[in-house]
Amino acid sequence: MLVLEGVDVYYGNIKALHGLSIKVDEGEIVTLIGSNGAGKTTTLRTISGLMSPRAGRITFQGREIGGERAERIVAQGIAHSPEGRRIFTDLTVRENLDMGAYLIHDKSAAKERLERVYTLFPRLKERASQSGGTLSGGEQQMLAIGRAMMSRPKLLLLDEPSLGIAPILVQEIFREIEQIRREDGTTILLVEQNAHMALKLADRGYVIETGRIVHEDEAGALLDDPKVREAYLG
Amino acid sequence: MTLASFLPLAIELGPQGFWWMNVLFLVAIYSLLGLSLNLINGYARMFSLGHHGFWAMGAYGAAWFTIQFHGHMPGVPLFLMSCVFAMGVAAVGGLLIGLPCLRLRGDYLAIATLGFGEIVRIAIQNSPREALGGSLGLEVPRVIMDVTRKTKADFRVLMVAIGFVLVALTAWAIRNYIRSARGRAMLAVAQDETAAGLLGINPVRSKVLAFVAASAVAGLAGAVYAHYQGIITPLEFNFMEMVKIFLIVVLGGLGSISGCVFAAFLLIFVEQWLAKLPADAGFFKDWWQVEYAAILVLLMIFRPRGIFGPREITDVWRDLKAKWAKKRSAA
Numbered sequence: 387m388l389v390l391e392g393v394d395v396y397y398g399n400i401k402a403l404h405g406l407s408i409k410v411d412e413g414e415i416v417t418l419i420g421s422n423g424a425g426k427t428t429t430l431r432t433i434s435g436l437m438s439p440r441a442g443r444i445t446f447q448g449r450e451i452g453g454e455r456a457e458r459i460v461a462q463g464i465a466h467s468p469e470g471r472r473i474f475t476d477l478t479v480r481e482n483l484d485m486g487a488y489l490i491h492d493k494s495a496a497k498e499r500l501e502r503v504y505t506l507f508p509r510l511k512e513r514a515s516q517s518g519g520t521l522s523g524g525e526q527q528m529l530a531i532g533r534a535m536m537s538r539p540k541l542l543l544l545d546e547p548s549l550g551i552a553p554i555l556v557q558e559i560f561r562e563i564e565q566i567r568r569e570d571g572t573t574i575l576l577v578e579q580n581a582h583m584a585l586k587l588a589d590r591g592y593v594i595e596t597g598r599i600v601h602e603d604e605a606g607a608l609l610d611d612p613k614v615r616e617a618y619l620g
Numbered sequence: 621m622t623l624a625s626f627l628p629l630a631i632e633l634g635p636q637g638f639w640w641m642n643v644l645f646l647v648a649i650y651s652l653l654g655l656s657l658n659l660i661n662g663y664a665r666m667f668s669l670g671h672h673g674f675w676a677m678g679a680y681g682a683a684w685f686t687i688q689f690h691g692h693m694p695g696v697p698l699f700l701m702s703c704v705f706a707m708g709v710a711a712v713g714g715l716l717i718g719l720p721c722l723r724l725r726g727d728y729l730a731i732a733t734l735g736f737g738e739i740v741r742i743a744i745q746n747s748p749r750e751a752l753g754g755s756l757g758l759e760v761p762r763v764i765m766d767v768t769r770k771t772k773a774d775f776r777v778l779m780v781a782i783g784f785v786l787v788a789l790t791a792w793a794i795r796n797y798i799r800s801a802r803g804r805a806m807l808a809v810a811q812d813e814t815a816a817g818l819l820g821i822n823p824v825r826s827k828v829l830a831f832v833a834a835s836a837v838a839g840l841a842g843a844v845y846a847h848y849q850g851i852i853t854p855l856e857f858n859f860m861e862m863v864k865i866f867l868i869v870v871l872g873g874l875g876s877i878s879g880c881v882f883a884a885f886l887l888i889f890v891e892q893w894l895a896k897l898p899a900d901a902g903f904f905k906d907w908w909q910v911e912y913a914a915i916l917v918l919l920m921i922f923r924p925r926g927i928f929g930p931r932e933i934t935d936v937w938r939d940l941k942a943k944w945a946k947k948r949s950a951a
């Protein structure tokens with residue numbers, strides 16, 4: 387479904403991704419794990435069009451998308467819940483979700499999406515008219531994921547949904563991610579520093595170090611791999 | 621055909637009434653300017669310092685159009701078409717300056733628009749006498765009605781009415797826009813461009829749209845102003861005017877519609893009242909610009925987020941009523 391081949395990405399003159407190659411098949415949950423500054427966020431930003439690769443190819447459903455602008459990529463079915471959540475703090479929860487359906491012009495379809503997101507995250511429904519900035523960190527993360535789900539994506543990119551959230555809420559959010567894959571049939575690429583939880587949820591995993599993929603395997607195998615255990619599962 | 625034939629008003633205004641009509645007309649003009657700048661600097665959170673340039677473009681656009689077609693067209697349609705033309709001129713100006721600049725970060729936009737506003741004025745000042753009147757200004761033919769000593773009062777009342785109808789229409793349009801999907805997209809872009817882009821919103825288009833719409837409204841204010849004044853000169857559209865419009869937006873509260881109109885009233889009233897004091901009023905007269913500035917500084921200290929903050933006057937009223945009701949039930 388999604389293939390990155392030999393992708394190079396730079397911040398100015400600093401090379402952040404070195405010939406990165408990954409692929410995600412339809413219906414999979416794939417996780418990308420790695421330590422701080424490894425290039426996880428950069429990878430997602432490149433897929434969703436916030437950055438342009440200087441070399442390599444990115445194809446989504448057989449179509450080259452590398453270098454297209456973000457607004458064009460989301461229209462093709464890739465939604466990105468970004469690092470740091472980036473919800474609109476001055477808009478209400480409901481308005482945030484409506485913005486997620488910006489490209490859906492059919493009112494009843496948008497309403498259906500809203501109902502779906504409320505079913506996944508009932509807390510958002512309770513807080514619909516509250517402004518986004520007044521939500522707790524965990525609720526803001528739910529809102530960020532919910533907002534991304536509003537566009538009915540085929541592929542959902544999640545950047546560290548567990549960051550700064552109490553363990554019990556993290557478990558809840560990971561259950562919803564599993565449910566999104568199972569019930570909506572959405573393919574998921576999950577970036578996490580919390581490697582243990584991510585590998586337990588995912589089908590396959592990639593380990594990234596300084597902009598290069600250094601390991602790839604079934605998630606279960608990575609969990610048992612002594613080198614991975616030592617470096618990422620402490 | 622002139623409006624005078626429809627409106628046998630024959631209003632009597634004393635000197636006091638004349639003064640008030642002038643104040644109210646200016647309040648309407650500055651409200652239009654404030655409301656439109658509020659769209660850019662308040663809702664869209666960009667930073668433009670060139671609004672006086674679009675105002676001038678509208679005023680000169682309307683004046684030029686009226687001079688060209690004066691005598692070839694009945695008065696009222698000519699007035700209306702000159703307004704539409706002025707909006708078009710200012711909108712094109714907004715597009716030309718907006719397209720390259722709105723991709724840049726905030727402070728670049730401020731500098732570019734500031735330069736633009738000054739360029740417009742200087743270009744008009746140095747224009748050939750036969751084209752835009754140069755530094756001497758342009759005389760705008762009276763087209764909606766003859767303005768004689770007898771009808772001067774009618775004319776002022778009529779222009780005040782037109783001014784406030786336009787303010788109401790603009791306020792209504794902005795309110796509806798903010799509540800529409802596109803309008804909310806604009807607010808989203810203002811808060812987080814990247815996040816908005818990830819949802820399929822084109823941030824540049826959203827900003828350019830707000831900028832062009834605001835320019836068009838400033839152009840409309842210019843057109844009505846030109847018809848009211850009867851003669852316009854480039855020096856009227858100087859940077860002090862930009863400062864005034866900016867103060868109205870800040871005083872009114874970024875993103876408050878009624879606050880903006882209220883602030884325009886306050887600013888224009890104080891300005892006109894201080895300017896009207898007799899020449900021998902001593903301290904008050906001699907120092908009026910300082911006093912004007914001092915009032916603004918005080919207001920900003922005590923109401924830093926604007927007179928009503930980002931809220932509307934109706935919200936403030938509701939809160940006050942609730943407070944009073946509570947007090948009364950407690951007593």
Ligand SMILES: Nc1ncnc2c1ncn2[C@@H]1O[C@H](COP(=O)(O)OP(=O)(O)OP(=O)(O)O)[C@@H](O)[C@H]1O
Nearest residue numbers: 397400402420421422423424425426427428429579
């Ligand atoms: N805006 C930027 N300008 C310059 N360099 C950047 C920028 N953003 C990231 N980098 C660099 O690119 C590299 C990859 O960063 P990235 O944010 O992708 O890491 P990450 O794996 O997401 O890390 P974390 O787990 O801390 O979020 C880092 O070396 C980082 O310093």
Ligand SMILES: [Mg+2]
Nearest residue numbers: 426427428469
């Ligand atoms: Mg990151």
